[in-house]
Amino acid sequence: MTGQPGYIGASASITAEDVPALYEGAKFYSPAVGDANRSSITSWLAGLLDRNGPVPLLRVEAVPPETPCVSVCVLGSGSAMADLPPAGDEFEMAVRQIERLQRVSFGAVYPLAAATISALVAVVAAAQLRVPLLDADGMGRTFALIHHTAMHLSGVSPTPLAAVGPTGESVLVEVPSGPRADRMLRANVDTVGGWAALAAYPTTAGVLRRAALPGTVSRIANVGRLLLDRTDPDVLVTRLGTITGCRRLARGRIAELEHLSRPSDVTIPAHPSSLVVEETGGLGRQLRIELRSEIVAVFADGALVAGAPDLISLLDVSRGVLATLDSLEPGDLVDVLATPADAVWYSPRGMEMVGMGSHGIPLAHPRRR
Amino acid sequence: MYDHQMPAQGDDVAHIGVTLRPHRAYAAVVHGATVLPVEPVAPARADLEGVIAAAVGVALRAAPGGAGAVTVDLAPLLLDTLVRTEAEVPPVAAVRIVPRAATDPALARSPAELVERRIARRWTVAGGHDLLGNELTPLDGDGLALLCEELAGTGIRHVAIVAAGSQARPAHEREVADAILAAVPGARISVASDYGGQGLVAREATVVIDSALTALTERVLDRCERTLARLPGSLELRVARGDGGYSTPSRIRVTPVVAFGATEALELCGAAHLAGLDDCRVLLSRDGRPVAGEVRHGLAVVRPDVPVGIGTELVVPMAVLTGAPPDSYPGGADVPVIRPEAPPHVLACVGAAISQPASWLDEVAFIESAAELDHVRRDAEERATAMVMANGAAPGSTRVAEVSTVAVPYSPSGTIRIRVRVAGSPDTSLAGR
Numbered sequence: 001m002t003g004q005p006g007y008i009g010a011s012a013s014i015t016a017e018d019v020p021a022l023y024e025g026a027k028f029y030s031p032a033v034g035d036a037n038r039s040s041i042t043s044w045l046a047g048l049l050d051r052n053g054p055v056p057l058l059r060v061e062a063v064p065p066e067t068p069c070v071s072v073c074v075l076g077s078g079s080a081m082a083d084l085p086p087a088g089d090e091f092e093m094a095v096r097q098i099e100r101l102q103r104v105s106f107g108a109v110y111p112l113a114a115a116t117i118s119a120l121v122a123v124v125a126a127a128q129l130r131v132p133l134l135d136a137d138g139m140g141r142t143f144a145l146i147h148h149t150a151m152h153l154s155g156v157s158p159t160p161l162a163a164v165g166p167t168g169e170s171v172l173v174e175v176p177s178g179p180r181a182d183r184m185l186r187a188n189v190d191t192v193g194g195w196a197a198l199a200a201y202p203t204t205a206g207v208l209r210r211a212a213l214p215g216t217v218s219r220i221a222n223v224g225r226l227l228l229d230r231t232d233p234d235v236l237v238t239r240l241g242t243i244t245g246c247r248r249l250a251r252g253r254i255a256e257l258e259h260l261s262r263p264s265d266v267t268i269p270a271h272p273s274s275l276v277v278e279e280t281g282g283l284g285r286q287l288r289i290e291l292r293s294e295i296v297a298v299f300a301d302g303a304l305v306a307g308a309p310d311l312i313s314l315l316d317v318s319r320g321v322l323a324t325l326d327s328l329e330p331g332d333l334v335d336v337l338a339t340p341a342d343a344v345w346y347s348p349r350g351m352e353m354v355g356m357g358s359h360g361i362p363l364a365h366p367r368r369r
Numbered sequence: 370m371y372d373h374q375m376p377a378q379g380d381d382v383a384h385i386g387v388t389l390r391p392h393r394a395y396a397a398v399v400h401g402a403t404v405l406p407v408e409p410v411a412p413a414r415a416d417l418e419g420v421i422a423a424a425v426g427v428a429l430r431a432a433p434g435g436a437g438a439v440t441v442d443l444a445p446l447l448l449d450t451l452v453r454t455e456a457e458v459p460p461v462a463a464v465r466i467v468p469r470a471a472t473d474p475a476l477a478r479s480p481a482e483l484v485e486r487r488i489a490r491r492w493t494v495a496g497g498h499d500l501l502g503n504e505l506t507p508l509d510g511d512g513l514a515l516l517c518e519e520l521a522g523t524g525i526r527h528v529a530i531v532a533a534g535s536q537a538r539p540a541h542e543r544e545v546a547d548a549i550l551a552a553v554p555g556a557r558i559s560v561a562s563d564y565g566g567q568g569l570v571a572r573e574a575t576v577v578i579d580s581a582l583t584a585l586t587e588r589v590l591d592r593c594e595r596t597l598a599r600l601p602g603s604l605e606l607r608v609a610r611g612d613g614g615y616s617t618p619s620r621i622r623v624t625p626v627v628a629f630g631a632t633e634a635l636e637l638c639g640a641a642h643l644a645g646l647d648d649c650r651v652l653l654s655r656d657g658r659p660v661a662g663e664v665r666h667g668l669a670v671v672r673p674d675v676p677v678g679i680g681t682e683l684v685v686p687m688a689v690l691t692g693a694p695p696d697s698y699p700g701g702a703d704v705p706v707i708r709p710e711a712p713p714h715v716l717a718c719v720g721a722a723i724s725q726p727a728s729w730l731d732e733v734a735f736i737e738s739a740a741e742l743d744h745v746r747r748d749a750e751e752r753a754t755a756m757v758m759a760n761g762a763a764p765g766s767t768r769v770a771e772v773s774t775v776a777v778p779y780s781p782s783g784t785i786r787i788r789v790r791v792a793g794s795p796d797t798s799l800a801g802r
Contacts, residue, residue, distance in 0.1 A: 032778035036568030036673075039681040043480035044473060077780040079733065080500050082568035084533045088473030144779070167468040167505055190781060193468070193499050193533075230692045253703065257773050273776050280703040293778040318650065318663055318670075319691040326567075326786050327672065329773050331665050333703075 011218045013054035014123055014133065016046040018221055022120060025224030027322050028244075029115035030142035031313045032293050033078030034324040040085055045120055048127040055123055056132040057217060058108065063134065065206025068104045070095055071138060072125045073112035073198050075146065075163055075185060079326060080194025081117065090164040090197035091125040097162035097172060098202050110134035110208065112149065112200060114216035115142040121197065122217075136212035138201065140342035141311045143354050144293050146185070147178030150344050151201050153353075154211035161185075161200035165192025213342050219243070233317045237335060246339035249298055249305055250287055251317060252279040254332045272360075277334065287336060291325060296359040298336060304363055306338035307356040309345035313337045382437035383428040386639075386721030388632060388714055389417055389441060389589065391449040396424035397718035400432045404643065406715050417441075417589070418596045425600050437797065440607040440615050440721040441593055444631040447582050451483055452678060460489030461580045462525045463573060464516065464549075466496040466532035466541045468506040481680035484574045487581040489525055492516045496541040498534025500733050500777075501784065505533070508541045516545075517552035526553065527583060529576035531561035533569055536732060557583055563624065565731045566673055566684025567786075575683045579626035586625035590618045605797070607761060611687035613638050613669040613720065614727020614792060616760040630676045630687035632713075634669035635720030637662045637688055640709040642723050643716070649705045652693055653713065661693035663704075668770055668792060669720075673731065686729050686790075726796075727770075728756035730789045737783050745787060746774060753791040762793025 014022070019042050027033075049055065063069075072091050074081060099105060109129065111122035114137035126133040138149030146158055158178050163185055164170040171188045175181045181200075189196045203211070226239050240246050256276040275289040279300075290297040295312035298305050306312055314323040315335040323334055344350050346367065356363055383400035385407075393415040396407040409415050409423040421439060428436035450456045470493040471477035477493075479485045494516060495509035520528070528549055532542040539562035546558045559579040561572040590608070597604045607615040610627050613634030621628050640651045641664040652661050655677075663670040671686040709716055730753045736742045754767045771790040 034567065036566075036571055036682060039480040039675065040476065040568075040570040044475040047473070047475035077500070077777060077784070079567060079777045079780065079786070082571075083500055083536075084467065084497065084505075085471075085476060085569055087467075087469050087471050088476045186781075190499075193505050194780065257775060291776065293776075318661070321691070325778050326775055328775055329670075329672070329771060329788075331670070331771075 011057050011221060013056050014049065015054045016049040019046045019049070021221050021224030021228055022123065023224065024227040025220030025222065026115050026117070026119035027324070028223050028227060028313060029220060029311060030113070030294065031322050032142065032325045033116050034326045036079065036082035037085060041117060041120055044088070045124055048124060052127045052130060055126045057135050058132045060134050060136050060205055060208045060212060060214060063108055063132070063205040065204060065209065067107040067205040069108045069110055069134060069203060069205050069208055070098060070106045070199050071110050071112040071201045072122050073118035074121055074195055075198040076189040076195035078117060084166045084193045084195070086166055086197070087168065090166065091121050091199070092128040093170065094162040094164045094197045094199035095125060095129060097170060098160055098199050101160055101172065102202060106131060108132045108134050108205065110212065111137040111217065112146065112198065113137055113139040113142045114220055115139065118142070119217065119220055133217065134208065134212070135217045136208060136214045137216045138212060140213045140216050142294065145179070145182045146198065146200060147182055148354050149201070150213050150342070151203070151211045152178050153344060153349055156201055156203050156207060156211050158200045160202065161198060163188060163196040163198050165189070165196045167192045213344070227322065230320050233315060233320055233335060236320065237315065237337065244339045246337045249336040249338050250277065250279045250282060250285060250300065251333070251335050252277040252287060254328060254330050254334060257328060257330060275328065277336065280333070289336065290359070290361065292359055295325070297356055297361050298338070304366055307361065307363070307365055308359060309341040309350065309354045311339040311341055313339070381432055381434035383432035383435065384722040385421070385424045385428060385436050385439040386718035387417070387421060387424065387439060387441045388635070388717040388721065389443055389446045390714070391446055394420040395714040395718055396420045397715055397722060398424055398427045398431055398436070399719055399722040400428070403431065404719055405431055406718070417592055421593070421596050422600060425604070435602050436604055438605040438607055438795065439597060440609055440724055442609040442631050442635055442717055442721050443586065443589055443628045444609070444611070446589065447585065447625070447629055448678060450585055451487070451578065451581065454486065458487060458581045459527045459584050460525050461487050461577050462520055462523070462528045463488045463491045463577055464528060464530045464545060465491070465493045465573065466508070466530070466545060467493060467569070468495060468497055468533070479570060479574055479577070479681060481574060483678070483680055484577050487577055490523055494545060497532050498538045498541070500534055500537060501735050502534060502537030508544055513545060513548050517548050520549060521552050526556050527580040528556055528558045529573065529580045530558060531569060531573040531576055535560070535562040536565050564684050567731065568682060568684070571673065571682035571684050574681045575626055575685060578629060578683070579624065582625040582629070586628070587622060590622060594618065609635055609721045609724055610727060611685050612671045612727050612729055612790070613688065613724060614760070615724045616726070620760055626683070627685055629683070629685065632717050633662065633690050634671055634688035635724065636713055636716040637664050637669040637720065638667070638723065639716035639718065639720030640707055641667070642719055643709060643711060644707045646705055646707065649707050652706060652708045653690060655690065659693045660690035662688045662690045666770060684731065725792045725794065726757050726760040726762040727790065727792045728753045728760055730756070732787050733777060734785055734787055735783050736785060742774065742785070746772065749787050749789045750791070753789040757791045757793045761796055763796035766794035767791055768793065
C-alpha cells in the first residue's frame, strides 16, 4: 500500500504486494475459516492487481456524496468455497445485476465485512470493475447474518441484492425487511454449492459517511503486517494490542473439543460447540469457550470474561499464527485473545442483534457489569 | 536356534532408518536405547545400496537378531526431483471436474509454479458435487468423450483427477477415471477422493504431485527391495510417511505423495527419542534459521499445510516447522524444550527407525443428532484403523492417537469436519514380503 499524506495509518491504494498482509489481517477479524484456499485466492487477487493496476483505497469522505456504492462479500461457508473455488466472474456479475436493476453505475465498492475472504473479494470486485474501494465496511469483523451491519442499524436496506454462485446461477432478492433477505438467501446458497458472491446494500457515499464503519480496510492491512512478521507470540500480542486494543485472556492447551450437536436457531448457522482450555501458568484456570460460527463467549472457572460482540480469537502459540476454528486440535497451545468490536455493537440495538443473547447465552456482557 | 530365514522379532533385533538425499544416503541403527549412526567406510558406497548394506552389518554386530526392518525416508529425493526443472518426471494431465471452467487464468491453474510445470495439459469437465455430496451439475458426457479422445492423442499416461465434492461423493471422479482407462489402457490415474482433505486446489496439487512422483518412487523402491533381497536375513522394507509414521512399500507405490515431506516429522521424533521424551518442543535449524516443531505422545504434531518449497497447500499431513525465536520459548514451559546436538540426517534416520504404522483421515460429514455424531465418529475411527492395518500395523495393536470433530463455520447446522489419526505397532509377520 502507498501512504497518503495527512492520513496516518491508512493507505491510498492496494497493490499486489499488499495481498499477503490483507489476507492475514482479514483472518484476524474472522478466524473462523481455514487456509485451504489461501494460495489460490491470494494469487488470484495479486494477479488481478498486477494486470489491472492498484485499486485506489479512499476514505468515504473523499468520495463525492452522490457516488453510488455497493458492498460485496462471500455468503456461506469458507470450506465450501475452498472446495468449489470461484470461476472468477461471480462478484462482478452480482454487482452488474444490481446495476442493471437500478440503472446505475457504481462508482465505488466496499466490503460488507472487512474480514475473512470477504475483505479480499471486495478488492477483487473493485479491480474487476475498475472502481475505487472504500476504506469502510459494515461489520468491522464478521457476524453471521447479512443484516448484522452498521448500515442496517442506520436504516439502510440490504436490498436489492444479488447472489451469484460458483455454478453461475444467481438469485435477486428484494424484500422490505433485512432479516427476511438472509432467510431467503440461505436456501439458495446451499443449492448453488454452499457459498455465493453477494452484492448488497446499494447506497451512496453520502449515506455511508454516517452508516458505515470507517478505516476498517486499512486496519486489516496494518494488523496483517504484524502477523506476517513472525515473532515471539508475547511480542506479537503486545503489538496487536496497540493497533486493535486486543488483550490476552489466558494461555493454555486445548484439553477438549466438545461437539454438542444440539439444534440451534436456524438463523444462526453451525451447531454449538465448546472448547476446554487448561491455562498453563498464571492462575491455572479452566476456560470454557463457546463456539458458533465465531467464538461467542469465554468463561474462566465459570465466570464470564468475554463475549460477543467482542472479537475473540485464538493464537496458535507454537506456530505463531492465528488458529482457525475448523482446524483446532486437542493439545494445541493457544493464546485466547479478546478484541473490542466497534462501538456501535455495544449499543442496546447492537447488543440485541449480535450480543450473547442472540446466541442463546442470556448473560450480561462483562463490559456492562 | 536362530533361523536367518525367519523374520527377526522382539527385543533382540535392531531397526534401521535411512534417509535418501539427492547425492547420498544416510542411515542409523536403533537397538533399544542405543543409536548407532552408520558411516560407510571407503571403498563402501554412500548410495542407497551401500548405506543399507553397511547398516545391516552394524545391526548384526549390535543386536543378536540383526536387523528387523529398514524404514526409508524418500522425501528429500522426491522434493529434489520436483524442484529441479531438468529432472526426469513424466508429464501429467490434470482434469478438474467443476460446474464451470474458470474465467480468470489465475484460477484455472495451480498457484504453485512447481506444481503447474509438471502439468503438460489441463482439461475441465463440467460436473461436481457440494461438500455434502449433493450433485451440482451432471457430468458432461460429451466433454468427457472429447477429453478421452484428446488425451489418447497426447501420449500422456499419468493423469490427476479432482472433482468438487469428491470427498463426499466420488462418483464423477470414478466415471472420468473409468473412461480414461478405457481410452488410454495402462494410464496411471490418481484421484483426489483417495486423499480426502479440504480445498480443490490443495487436493489437485496433491494428486498432481502423486502422479509426477510415481515413476521415481517405483524405481527407488525397486532398488530398495533388490538390495534387501541380496542381504542376509529377512528384512522388512517400510517407507516413511509425511506424518512421521510408515506404510508398506506396496501402499506407497500407489500413493507416493504420502511419503512426501516425511523428513521434518522424522527429525522431530528422532530428537524426542534421543532425549527420552514423549512430549516436547524441538528446536532445529534450517539454513541457519531457528525453527520449531512439537512431539505429543511420541508422535510429531502434523497437519495439512503449505510445505516449504511447494507454494501451495497439500492435503496430506506433515510437520511444518515454524520460525522460532532463538532465546525464548512461547509454550509457557509446560513441556520441555530440546535443542538436539545430533545432525539433522541422524535425527531423520532415528525417527525413521522408530516410526510406527500410521493413518490419517480428514472428512466433512453431516449430522442431525448426538447419536449420529457418535456413529460418524466411530465409522471414521474404524476406517482409519483399517487403513493403519493396511499400512503395516499388527492386528489388535492400533490406537486412536488424535480425533477431533468441529462444526464447519458458516455452514448449515450439522456440517462437521472430522479428523482421525491412528497409529499402531509394527506387524512383524510382514518381514521379507
